[in-house]
Amino acid sequence: xxxxxxxxxxxxxxxxxxxxxxxxxxxxxxxxxxxxxxxxxxxxxxxxxxxxxxxxxxxxxxxxxxxxxxxxxxxxxxxxxxxxxxxxxxxxxxxxxxxxxxxxxxxxxxxxxxxxxxxxxxxxxxxxxxxxxxxxxxxxxxxxxxxxxxxxxxxxxxxxxxxxxxxxxxxxxxxxxxxxxxxxxxxxxxxxxxxxxxxxxxxxxxxxxxxxxxxxxxxxxxxxxxxxxxxxxxxxxxxxxxxxxxxxxxxxxxxxxxxxxxxxxxxxxxxxxxxxxxxxxxxxxxxxxxxxxxxxxxxxxxxxxxxxxxxxxxxxxxxxxxxxxxxxxxxxxxxxxxxxxxxxxxxxxxxxxxxxxxxxxxxxxxxxxxxxxxxxxxxxxxxxxxxxxxxxxxxxxxxxxxxxxxxxxxxxxxxxxxxxxxxxxxxxxxxxxxxxxxxxxxxxxxxxxxxxxxxxxxxxxxxxxxxxxxxxxxxxxxxxxxxxxxxxxxxxxxxxxxxxxxxxxxxxxxxxxxxxxxxxxxxxxxxxxxxxxxxxxxxxxxxxxxxxxxxxxxxxxxxxxxxxxxxxxxxxxxxxxxxxxxxxxxxxxxxxxxxxxxxxxxxxxxxxxxxxxxxxxxxxxxxxxxxxxxxxxxxxxxxxxxxxxxxxxxxxxxxxxxxxxxxxxxxxxxxxxxxxxxxxxxxxxxxxxxxxxxxxxxxxxxxxxxxxxxxxxxxxxxxxxxxxxxxxxxxxxxxxxxxxxxxxxxxxxxxxxxxxxxxxxxxxxxxxxxxxxxxxxxxxxxxxxxxxxxxxxxxxxxxxxxxxxxxxxxxxxxxxxxxxxx
RNA sequence: GCCGAGGUGGCGGAAUGGUAGACGCGGCGGACUUAAAAUCCGCUUCCCUCAAGGGAGUGUGGGUUCGAGUCCCUCCCUCGGCACCA
Numbered sequence: 086x087x088x089x090x091x092x093x094x095x096x097x098x099x100x101x102x103x104x105x106x107x108x109x110x111x112x113x114x115x116x117x118x119x120x121x122x123x124x125x126x127x128x129x130x131x132x133x134x135x136x137x138x139x140x141x142x143x144x145x146x147x148x149x150x151x152x153x154x155x156x157x158x159x160x161x162x163x164x165x166x167x168x169x170x171x172x173x174x175x176x177x178x179x180x181x182x183x184x185x186x187x188x189x190x191x192x193x194x195x196x197x198x199x200x201x202x203x204x205x206x207x208x209x210x211x212x213x214x215x216x217x218x219x220x221x222x223x224x225x226x227x228x229x230x231x232x233x234x235x236x237x238x239x240x241x242x243x244x245x246x247x248x249x250x251x252x253x254x255x256x257x258x259x260x261x262x263x264x265x266x267x268x269x270x271x272x273x274x275x276x277x278x279x280x281x282x283x284x285x286x287x288x289x290x291x292x293x294x295x296x297x298x299x300x301x302x303x304x305x306x307x308x309x310x311x312x313x314x315x316x317x318x319x320x321x322x323x324x325x326x327x328x329x330x331x332x333x334x335x336x337x338x339x340x341x342x343x344x345x346x347x348x349x350x351x352x353x354x355x356x357x358x359x360x361x362x363x364x365x366x367x368x369x370x371x372x373x374x375x376x377x378x379x380x381x382x383x384x385x386x387x388x389x390x391x392x393x394x395x396x397x398x399x400x401x402x403x404x405x406x407x408x409x410x411x412x413x414x415x416x417x418x419x420x421x422x423x424x425x426x427x428x429x430x431x432x433x434x435x436x437x438x439x440x441x442x443x444x445x446x447x448x449x450x451x452x453x454x455x456x457x458x459x460x461x462x463x464x465x466x467x468x469x470x471x472x473x474x475x476x477x478x479x480x481x482x483x484x485x486x487x488x489x490x491x492x493x494x495x496x497x498x499x500x501x502x503x504x505x506x507x508x509x510x511x512x513x514x515x516x517x518x519x520x521x522x523x524x525x526x527x528x529x530x531x532x533x534x535x536x537x538x539x540x541x542x543x544x545x546x547x548x549x550x551x552x553x554x555x556x557x558x559x560x561x562x563x564x565x566x567x568x569x570x571x572x573x574x575x576x577x578x579x580x581x582x583x584x585x586x587x588x589x590x591x592x593x594x595x596x597x598x599x600x601x602x603x604x605x606x607x608x609x610x611x612x613x614x615x616x617x618x619x620x621x622x623x624x625x626x627x628x629x630x631x632x633x634x635x636x637x638x639x640x641x642x643x644x645x646x647x648x649x650x651x652x653x654x655x656x657x658x659x660x661x662x663x664x665x666x667x668x669x670x671x672x673x674x675x676x677x678x679x680x681x682x683x684x685x686x687x688x689x690x691x692x693x694x695x696x697x698x699x700x701x702x703x704x705x706x707x708x709x710x711x712x713x714x715x716x717x718x719x720x721x722x723x724x725x726x727x728x729x730x731x732x733x734x735x736x737x738x739x740x741x742x743x744x745x746x747x748x749x750x751x752x753x754x755x756x757x758x759x760x761x762x763x764x765x766x767x768x769x770x771x772x773x774x775x776x777x778x779x780x781x782x783x784x785x786x787x788x789x790x791x792x793x794x795x796x797x798x799x800x801x802x803x804x805x806x807x808x809x810x811x812x813x814x815x816x817x818x819x820x821x822x823x824x825x826x827x828x829x830x831x832x833x834x835x836x837x838x839x840x841x842x843x844x845x846x847x848x849x850x851x852x853x854x855x856x857x858x859x860x861x862x863x864x865x866x867x868x869x870x871x872x873x874x875x876x877x878x879x880x881x882x883x884x885x886x887x888x889x890x891x892x893x894x895x896x897x898x899x900x901x902x903x904x905x906x907x
Numbered sequence: 908g909c910c911g912a913g914g915u916g917g918c919g920g921a922a923u924g925g926u927a928g929a930c931g932c933g934g935c936g937g938a939c940u941u942a943a944a945a946u947c948c949g950c951u952u953c954c955c956u957c958a959a960g961g962g963a964g965u966g967u968g969g970g971u972u973c974g975a976g977u978c979c980c981u982c983c984c985u986c987g988g989c990a991c992c993a
Contacts, residue, residue: 299911299988306910306989313993334993347993385908385991414991424993433991504992622987658912659987695931697920701913709919712931718946766921769930776930845926850974852926890973896925900973 090721092685096809100201108823109203111159113611120156121612122148123591123651125620125628126163126210129189130170133196134674135693135705136660136667142690143657143699143764144619145202149805150759152203153829159612160203161594163210164190167218167583169247169264171516172548182516183544186213196678201686201808203825210593212586217593218518219539220603221585224635225510225521226532231642233280234510236530240418241509243272248552249513250276252582253506254307254627260378263627268378277520277579278507281634285310285503287648288633295653303625309504311335314488315421316497318346318398320358321406327354330398330409333420333502337491338483340402341472342427342448344438346409347391350374351417358409360395367392367411374413382413389414389437401496402487403473412437420502428462435462448472449480508631510582515548515555517580525567525574534568540576554578587628588635591615591650609645618651621659629654655762658702660693667705675705687807688714694764694806716772717810720803723778724814728792731785740786745836747777748795752832755802764806771802793818801830839894846871847898848880864891871897 103109113119124144127137141162148160171182178185190211197204211217228234242251246267255263262269281288289308291301313335320329330346348355350371359367370392374382381387391412398407407425414433415424428438428445438445447459449467469475469483478486491497511520519540521533533540543562548555556562556578567574589603595612596605629651636650659666662673680689691713696703751774758767778795781787787795796818804811804824815824839860844867846854854876858867868889871877877899885902892898 297911302910303988309992311992332993336993383991387991389991412991414993416992419992421993426993431993433993436991502992625988695919703919706919706932709932712919715946716931722946765919766930769921772930843926847925847974850925850972855926888973890925892925892974896974898925898973 088725090718090810092687092717092809093682095813096199096201096681096686099809099812100198103823103825104206106823108825109205110207111157111205113608114157117155117157119612120148120151120158120617121591121615122151122158122160122617123594123615123619124160124162125618125624126165126587126590127193128165128168128170129186129193130669131189131192132669132674132676133193134667134669135662135677135689136674138200138677138689139660139693139702140620140657141197141202142200142693143762144617145200145204146690146694146764146805147617147619147759147762149203149808149825150829153801153804153825153827155828158203159205159208159594161208161210162197162202162204162206163208163590163594164193164212165583165587165590166190166211166213167517167580167586169249169514169516172514175516176549181544182548183213186516199678199681199686200690208594208597210590210597212583212590213516215539215541218542218586220593221518221581221589222521222533222538222540223535223603224589224639225581225585226535226538227642227644228279228638229522229532231638233283233638234277235280236275236277238273238275239278239509240271241274241276242269243274244269247514250274250509250511252509252584252627254508254630260383270378274511276509276511277522277577278509279634279638281508281631282503282505284634284637285505287637288505288630294649294651296651297622297654297656300622300625300629300654300656304630307505307626307630310501311503312499312501313337314491314497315500316340316425316491317401318407318425319401321397321399330354330423331421331497332423332425333500334425336427336430336484337487337497338469338475338480339427339430339448340400340425340487341469341475342429342446343400343405343407343425344428344444344446345426346398346407347415347424347426347434347437348394348409348411349415349417349422350411350413352411352415352422355394355411358394358396363393363395367394370411377413389433389440391437391441393441401491401494408443410437410441418506419504429459430462430464432462432464446471508582508634510585511579512582513552513554513579515542515546515580517583518542518586519556519562520577520579520581522577523565523567523574524577525570525572527572528567528569528574531567531569531574537568542580554580556580584628584631588632589639591618591632592645603644606644613645614647614649615651617653617655619655619657622656655700657699658697660702660705662705680710684710684714685717685809687810688717691717691768691806695768697765699762699764713768716775717807719779720775720807720810721814723775723782724796724800725817728782728789729785730787730789730792737786741788741791742840744781744787744791744795746838746840747774748798749832749834749836750839752798752802752830753834753837756829756832759805768806771799771806774799774802798830800824801827842894844871844894845896846874846877847896848877849901850898853877853880860894862894864893867891867897871899 124141148158152158166186171186174180174185175182225234242256244251244262244267246265247262251262256269257263260269285308289305289310313333314337315331315333317329317331320327391410394409396409398409400407426434428434429447430449448469448471449463450470451463451467466480469478469480475483475486488499519542521540523531523533525531543559546555546559563575563578565574565576592604592609595608599605632650636645639645640648662675665671665673667674677689688710692710695713751770754770755767800811800815812824841857842860844856844858845852854874868891887902888900890898
C-alpha cells in the first residue's frame with residue numbers, strides 16, 4: 086500500500102471501479118426529487134483546455150453536492166459535433182470531417198473521464214451521428230408543417246472566409262463573423278428561415294426564469310421591441326400607383342414637427358420618386374452607399390449623408406408639403422424603411438437638418454421653454470406647441486389623441502415593431518444536417534417524408550468551399566425522385582445551422598436510446614425543464630435564445646408541455662491566460678492533461694474552484710495550483726497517519742466542545758457556500774478546518790472517537806470537490822464503499838453557534854481594544870466592561886462622554902465630545 | 908454614447924454598515940539534511956519605532972452615519988454587451 090499520495094494511481098483506480106459498478110448511472114427514480122444539472126456541451130474542436138474544465142469541474146462539484154443531498158441528479162455530457170472547423174481541418178489536413186470529429190470525441194471523452202465527473206456515459210449524445218440528426222431533420226419537418234419554416238430571398242449576412250451565410254446572431258461586434266473574425270458582407274440569396282419573430286413577445290418574458298439580469302437584458306435588447314405608430318404620408322406625385330409612404334415612429338406626438346421625410350436608399354419607391362433633374366445625383370449616392378460596408382454604415386459618429394429626391398409628401402395632420410430625402414442612416418430592414426424626420430426632437434434628424442440647412446420646428450416644449458430655438462434636440466415628454474388643435478396638451482396625451490385621430494381617419498395605426506429578424510438556418514457547407522426538402526419541377530417544394538429520414542450526408546462529397554453548397558456537386562445526393570409524383574427531383578443542398586442541433590440536445594439526454602421518436606415523452610416529462618444550466622455568457626442571444634424558441638415551438642406543436650427549457654441559468658466567468666480569453670483560435674490554451682498527470686484531477690478541479698468566484702473567472706496561474714496540490718497532500722497525511730490522543734485521564738470537555746463547534750461551523754459554511762457556487766470560500770473553510778485538525782492532531786486533545794467523527798465529516802465535505810482522494814481516504818479508514826453514495830452531513834445549529842466572541846471596543850469609531858467575552862453578554866455588561874478597560878480609560882480621561890453604542894456580539898463604540906479648539 | 912460587472916497587500920482573492928487583508932501563492936527567517944529538494948514551524952499592507960505603541964490605508968473627490976471596502980453623489984480606469992433601430 087502506497088504511503089504517499091499518488092493521485093495518478095488512485096484516480097485511475099476509482100474511475101474504473103465507479104464505471105464497473107455503474108454508480109453514476111441514473112434512472113427515473115421517483116423516490117428522490119429529480120434535479121437536472123446541465124453543463125453546455127463542448128464543440129468537438131479536438132482538445133479540452135482549462136477553459137472547458139472551468140465550465141465543467143465546478144458544475145460537477147455542484148451536481149455531486151445535490152446528489153449527496155438526496156436528489157436524483159441527471160448530469161449528462163455529449164458533443165456538439167457538426168460545424169465548420171471539422172471541414173476546415175478536412176481541407177487543411179486531408180482528413181474527412183467525420184473521422185476528424187470522431188477522433189476528437191475519442192480524445193475529449195478520455196479527457197472528460199479523467200476529470201472524474203458523475204456523467205452517465207450511457208446517455209452521451211453526439212449531434213453529427215444519423216441517429217441524432219435524423220431527429221434534427223424531423224424537427225425541421227415539424228416546423229415546416231406548422232408554418233414555422235419558410236424559404237425566402239433576402240439580403241443575408243455572408244462570410245467570405247467561411248463561404249456561407251450567417252444568422253444575424255452570428256455577426257458580432259463590428260460586423261464580423263462570430264467564428265472566424267472576417268468582415269461580413271451582404272448577399273441576396275434564397276434561404277430557409279424559422280419564424281422566431283412569431284415568438285418575439287413571448288421571448289421577452291423571463292418572468293419565471295431565474296437567469297442573470299444581464300442575459301435577460303441582452304435578450305430583451307435583441308428582440309428590440311418598440312411601440313409607436315405607422316403613419317401614411319400622402320404622395321404628391323403623378324403617375325405612380327402608391328398613394329402614400331408609410332413611416333414608423335415612436336413619437337406620433339411630434340408629427341407637427343416633421344420638416345422632411347427620409348427613406349432608406351434601398352426603399353422600393355426611391356427611383357419612382359426621383360425627379361428627373363436629380364437622377365444623376367441620387368444614383369451616385371446610392372452607388373456610394375453600396376460601397377459602404379455594413380459596419381461603416383452602422384457606425385456612429387460619421388457625418389450624415391443624403392440627397393434630396395426632388396419630390397414631396399403631404400403631412401396628413403397639417404397638409405404641409407414635406408421634401409423627401411434619402412439617407413443611409415435609415416435602414417431598409419427596420420420598420421418601414423422610411424422615417425418622418427423631426428429635427429427638433431431627434432438627435433440624428435437634427436444633425437441631418439443642420440448639415441443640409443433644413444428647417445427645425447419645436448413642437449414639444451421643455452418644462453421652462455422660452456420659445457427660443459433649442460440648441461440640442463429635446464427628446465423627453467413636454468407640452469405640445471405649434472401643433473394645431475393639439476397645442477397645449479401634455480405630449481403623452483397628445484400621443485394618444487393623435488393615434489386616435491390617425492386610426493379614425495385611417496391615416497395610420499398604433500403598431501409594435503421588433504428588431505428581431507427570423508432565424509436564418511441555411512448553411513452552404515457540408516458538415517451539418519441536410520435540410521430534408523426536395524424540389525420537384527411539377528410539385529414545387531416537397532418535404533421529405535418522415536419515413537425517409539434521415540437524409541444521410543453523403544460521405545464522399547467534395548467539400549471544398551466554393552460559395553455554394555458542397556452537396557450541390559454530389560450527383561448521387563442531389564438527384565432523387567419526388568415523393569409526391571415520383572418524377573425526377575433535386576434535393577436541397579444546404580445544411581442546417583448547427584445551433585439547430587444544440588436547441589434540443591438536452592431533451593435527447595433523457596432517452597438517447599429511443600429509436601422511434603426524438604425522445605421518450607414520459608422521460609422528458611420527468612426530467613425537464615433543466616433545473617440548472619451552466620455555461621458561458623457568449624450564448625446569450627444565440628444558443629440560449631434559439632433553445633427557448635425551439636421549446637415554445639415544440640410546445641405549440643404538442644410535443645412538450647412546458648414553456649421554457651432552462652429554469653435557472655448560471656454563467657461562469659472566463660479563464661484568462663496571457664491577457665486573453667483562453668481559446669484554441671487565440672493559441673493560448675493550457676491543456677489540463679499534464680496537470681492531471683502530474684498533480685491529479687482533484688488538484689486541477691480544486692485549483693479552478695479556488696482562483697475566485699465562479700462567475701468572475703480568473704487568470705490561469707501555474708504557480709497557484711501547487712497550493713491546492715500541497716493541501717491535498719496534507720489532507721492525505723492527516724488522514725492516513727494515526728491519531729493518538731495524549732495520555733490523560735479525561736480528555737478536556739472544553740477542548741471537545743470547541744472541536745465539535747468547529748466541525749459544525751465548517752459543515753454549515755461549506756453547505757452554504759456550495760449552495761451559492763462560492764467554491765473559493767468553501768475551499769478556504771475546508772483548508773482552515775484541516776489547519777485546525779493538524780493542530781488538534783499535534784496536541785492530541787480530543788478523544789479517538791471524536792477524531793474519527795471529524796475525519797468522517799471532513800471526507801464527506803471534501804467528496805464533491807476531490808472525489809478520488811475522498812473515496813480513497815474513505816476506504817483506507819475502513820468506511821463502506823462508496824463515499825459518493827453517502828448522505829451530505831447535517832450540521833447542528835446549536836453546536837455551530839459561536840459561544841465566545843471578540844468584542845471590539847472603539848473610541849469615536851477607532852479600534853482601541855478588544856476582549857473575548859461569552860456570546861451571551863448583555864448590553865449593560867458589555868458597556869460596563871468596555872468603559873472599565875484600562876486602555877479605554879486613558880482615552881476617556883478628562884473628556885465628555887456623549888454616547889455609548891452597542892452592537893450585539895460585535896462592537897462597543899464610545900463617543901466622546903470633540904476637543905475644543907484652544 | 909447607453910447598459911452590466913469590476914477596481915482591496917508583491918500576486919489570486921476574503922470581509923450580513925461594526926477587528927480590512929480570511930484562505931492560498933510568493934517572499935523572509937528557522938527546524939530537519941553533509942547539502943539541496945520535499946516537509947514542518949514562525950513572520951509577512953505601508954510608514955515611524957529596539958520595543959510598547961502610534962499614524963496612514965480598499966481607483967478619485969465629496970456626502971450620509973457613532974462607525975463606510977460596503978450606502979448616496981462626482982469623476983477616472985479595466986472588462987463584457989449593445990449601439991444611426993426612427
